[in-house]
Amino acid sequence: MANGYLALVLHAHLPFVRHPEVDDFLEERWLFESCSECYIPLLWSFERLVGEGVNFRLTLSLSPTLLSMLTDDLLKEKYSAYLDRMIELGVAETERTKNNRDINNLSVKYLRHLENVRRYFLGSGGNLWLKFRDLSDKGGLELITTAATHGFLPLVHSREGRRAQIEVGLGLFEKLFGRLPPGFWLPECAYDKGIDDLLKDAGVKYFMADTHGLLSSVPEPECGIYSPVRCRSGLAVFGRDPESSRQVWERRMGYPGHPAYREFYRDIAHDLEGEYLRPYLPDGKIRVDTGYKYYRITGGEDHKEVYNPHRALRIAEIHAMDFVRSRALQFQKASGRMERTPLVLAPYDAELFGHWWHEGPVWLENVLRLADSVGGIKTISPGDYLSVYPDSQMADLPMSSWGEGGFSYVWLNPRNDWIYKHQHVAESRMTEMANIYRSPGGVERRALNQAGRELLLAQSSDWAFILKEETTVGYATERVTGHLKNFLTLSGQIESESVDTAFLNQLESKNNIFPDLDYTVFRSVRVCPVLFSHSKMRVIMLSWEYPPRTVGGLGRHVYDLSRALSQLGIEVHVFTCPARGEPLYAVDDTGVCVHRVDQKELQAADFLEWLKCLNSGMVRLVEETGLSGGYYSLVHAHDWLVRDAARDIAEKSGLPLVVTIHATEYGRNRGIFTDLQSQIHGAERDLVSRADGLICCSQYMAREVLRLFGEAPGGIRIIPNGVDVKNLVVKYEAVEQMTGRCPKIMFLGRLVPEKGVQVLIEALPMIKGKHPGAVLTVAGKGPYEEDLRNLAHRLGVSDSVDFIGFVNDEGRNRLLAESSVAVFPSTYEPFGIVALEAMAAGIPVVVSETGGLAEIISHGIDGIKVPPGRADILARYVTEILDDPRHAENLRKNAYNKVLGQYSWKQIASDTARVYLDVVNKSKKRETCA
Structure with a gap:
């Protein structure tokens, strides 16, 4: 029986970098270095453990952008060429350093490593992702994924944008691995309210949050970070353990900072003459790390001693023992306060192991061996833990991330805040296009799909991080602005029905991520x-x-x-x-x-x-x-x-x-x-x-x-009422020719005092003062009809008010299509479904600022709100709409998009079904307790 479960999680992610226009592009080396120094060494470690029968379990998150690059034929070819150049450099280095035994031994070591990497890469057919799948099939790895382009979800503006990031990422994972992942890595461990609902809808069972995100939950977690909690959606949340995090992550006190370990920042690219390095550098002159590093960290001083790999590996073994021993003590303390076996979640960036921390894969392999051999500790995945303990305490989580300060500062600060205004505009426009274009043609559909790709690529959290850290600022700026410009160009061409196929072909060839993306993923309502x-x-x-x-x-x-x-x-x-x-x-x-x-x-x-x-x-x-x-x-x-x-x-x-x-x-x-x-x-x-x-x-x-x-x-x-837009479409032959007609004001509803028709009739003389031909159509029946007729007669407008009685759906649609503006001046209105119907039919609406009507309309954006009972103000706003067709068109367009996004029956049914699930589950729990 284990005293504690250790859940090691590695998150492997790189931004999508692919430049077919250049043979040796600097930033593409991010992928090549990670493959050589991290991903392949980790694969070797995992395969050795499986081969030796070591019982281990580790969770690996593979980001969709990384998977896209690992499966891209062009990048595979470029990586192979990169390995050839680095091996060629290694041959030169062994010759150059032959008179310095210690450094020469290191150059030979690196050369042999690269030769083994190339042999392994070619032996896999260039398909490293399949190696991870094989390890998952054998039981060592639990594979999960993250958002499509690693967008920082709390700063993604809309529910539709967040859902697209989630669903596109999950879709690629399912395509490659034949199944949905049990868990989801939130980019930067950044959680905000509502994200769990989207993950739940997509079929995910758990995600991970930072320490303070879990510990700040309401109510406070009874088991602290040693057990997951569940959101109200039912999704499990695991919190990062701070102690195991400090041991590995801290720069000075953590393991990677030990003086015996290899110095990451001392590379021959910065020590040797440019002429010698020219054949191996991008453009022949950009000094970028080569991986040939001959010195150890040594200490804080500038002087560095030669790296001794044998001593470093021994230190890695010692650090592994210390890590496992620390977990055993941690479990011993925690288990006395819990009724279940405690769990420590230890999540890290995968690129730390081998790339930043050269000895990291050796350390990790030793940790997994020790965990299997030392009694009382068992490695586990979060998904497996949920199988052991399916029920957890319910809690509400605050917004949190694992970035500096614990919230959004790293990704939203004076160095990068400029990007979000443009991203949010593009996001709204993408959703609008997805809502409007229901059955586009071939080229138009391709353009919509590519516009979606460009938006997703612009949303990558990596660009904001780079801008904040001020590293490759020029490249990050170029990527954000470039993708947004591509998006705006495409959206303009789509809306003007003039898609430039040559431009589209170029983008599809260069930014070819997510080839199966369907732009409808951005639509306002999609129910899973x-x-x-x-x-x-x-x-x-x-x-x-x-x-x-x-x-x-x-x-x-x-x-x-x-x-x-x-x-x-x-x-x-x-x-x-x-x-x-x-x-x-x-x-x-x-x-x-x-x-x-x-x-x-x-x-x-x-x-x-x-x-x-x-x-x-x-x-x-x-x-x-x-x-x-x-x-x-x-x-x-x-x-x-x-x-x-x-x-x-x-x-x-x-x-x-x-x-x-x-x-x-x-x-x-x-x-x-x-x-x-x-x-x-x-x-x-x-x-x-x-x-x-x-x-x-x-x-x-x-x-x-x-x-x-x-x-x-x-x-x-x-849960609001809704409308079915399809039911409000009018056949063209049923609509009268509208050109040159008199302004028609429409009211639809029961004729009772609380509907406020009397206020509209009182406003009509003022409206006719500016628009003499204006007429009011009152559709509906009720006990107040006679009083309303008498009022119209007293005010001298009875010839301009048409009481037509009850209308069926077809009659309603015809009236809406013939109307210039719809007015609903209620004094009491719990919701106001008829206002939604008018919005869905594309008619500008004016409503009283009361009850549910006030919640439907955003004044001046998708409709007009007036104080209840104020006929003078009502007349003024109706007149403004009749005077300004452009203003009326903006109101109409925004209202239609709001209805699609917030008042579709699919979404309302989904929300209602969640209520059903909640009450049924609570009822079952009561029966169990009884």
Whole structure:
């Protein structure tokens, strides 16, 4: 039995550097040096351990940019040529140093090393990545990956940009290794809220954070850094151990700083004459390290002693023993305070081993040997640890990274902050193009895909790091600006329908990373089915109205939500009222099962009595479909009208109850004044108190429910209503010729005082003062219609107001297409679905700054907000839109993109399904405890 688990993690990453236009490009040597000094020596160590039967486990993160370079034929050819030159230099060095035995022995050592490297590289067919895959298949390595181009995710502007970095990286890994990785290396260990949700959606099981990120979680981790915690998404988070980190990372006190180890910064490239080195340097004159280093660290002084590899290797063995002994003491202390076996996560940059720390691979190999032979310590991967301990404490993590200061300073400071304004603009533009171009042609699609590549390459965290450290500043600046210029050029050509194929061919040839990239990865809404694939979820959906029988927006909401949930693989059963011409049971084209109560059961004249009959009928139908057999997973009730059915079904079955409150009786009436209102208010309170999960459509609505009824047992989740853009498309033959027509103002909704149509009619005379031909179309029915007609007559605008009554979807679409502006001047509005429909149809909108409407619109950007009841201000803003077509076009375009990004039913269904998973999992835990 192990006293402790040691999880060694190496992160292998280099930025994508590929320059076919130059034979020997300086920065391409970053890859070549790492292959010769790090990756291949590590492979040798791992293969020796496997060959000798040493039981070891190590996690290796291979970045997508590194994998792309390791699989690139041009870079393989260049690396082979580089090895030939360095071997040629080694031959020259053995001749030059033949009179100095110690240095000559070192030159011979380096020459033999390079010859072995070349032999191994050629023997692998140039496919080093396959060697890592073989070791993974044999059980020694757990392979994971990171973001596509190692973008610093907290500084990636949008959810879409973060998701693209994650999914493109995972896609390349899956293509090469035939499976998704169990874990994900966050670039720079940088976590921010919401990143775990994206990783969860993508099928990842764990990631790693820095020490302070884990220890600053709320609540404080009971086991400190010796055990993972879980985010609310369910993803496991492992924290970096500070003690093992200091032993290896610290420059002066850490192992790599020992005087006996080789001095990294003393290379013959900086000691010898340029003429001798010319054949081996880029451009024949750029002094860059050759790997021929003859001196040891020695001490702080400038004088350096000759390097003694035998002594250095002995020190590496001693340091390995010290490291393992330190872990044993650490485990001994930690195990007394924990009920599970403690784990130490020791993550390092892979390039430290062999490149920066020449003896690193030897040290690591010795650590793995000792861990296998010393009792009480076992190496493990984070994925394996989760198999041993699948449950962990739940906690909320703050933003953190492993960079200087622990947050974003390294990647966002006065030396590099200029890059983000341009990156964020490009990011938004990429998402906009991905949303707009649904079926592009061949060349246009290629250009969109390449634009995505250029954006990803510009987002690499390496450029910001280089700018901060002031190393190869010119190259980093050129890369960032170059990729952004390429992106802007491509996006301009796409939008003007004039893609330059010669320019596109050039970019595809040079920046050929991610050849399978599909630009749609940047679209605003993409739902990953992995989230729901583990088991079949079956939902009882209770709604008193459902199309084609609808009264307000609730029925339409349930209809669209149910269909979107079904498309995620969730089995939805809607139980509702009868509708003329509809069967009592039907399955729609998406798989939603609709069960309708028989009209014969609904004979009561009083509405409340009718509701009781409807609820009783719903309960009967649910029981007939298998309530007692454990068929269903949960109940989802919409508003108070189905309270009785929700209560009875949940009590009889023990199923968890999710409730959506669309509006409250108090809010509709600005108070409770009658016995009927009091009854409804009480039913709402009862329903909220029973909810294992409560959903509200806006922050406004959530605050109202909290104020009226208090906190629900399962908390409140904010999930907005949505629209299906496809349902708002109007056939061109149905649209009248709009040229030269009079301005048309449109209102759509129920005719009740809280919808504020009276304010719009009061504003109409002022609007007509500037636009005499303006007309107002009022679509909808309700008890307030007669009062509104009388108001229009008193104000002298009755000829300009057209009350057209209720309209179906086709009629609504036609009205929207004919309208110049849509106005929704509500005084009370929990959400405002009709405003979203207008935005999705491409109509500028003006709304009251109240309730959910205020949350939908960003004033002056994607719509206009006015104070409730202010007809004068409403008239002014409507007039401005009619006066300025360019302003109206900007509002329309931004509103459409917002709807695509934030109010798609796919996203809303995904968020709702997460609520389902949460309440079902909590219910199962309660059953287990009971």
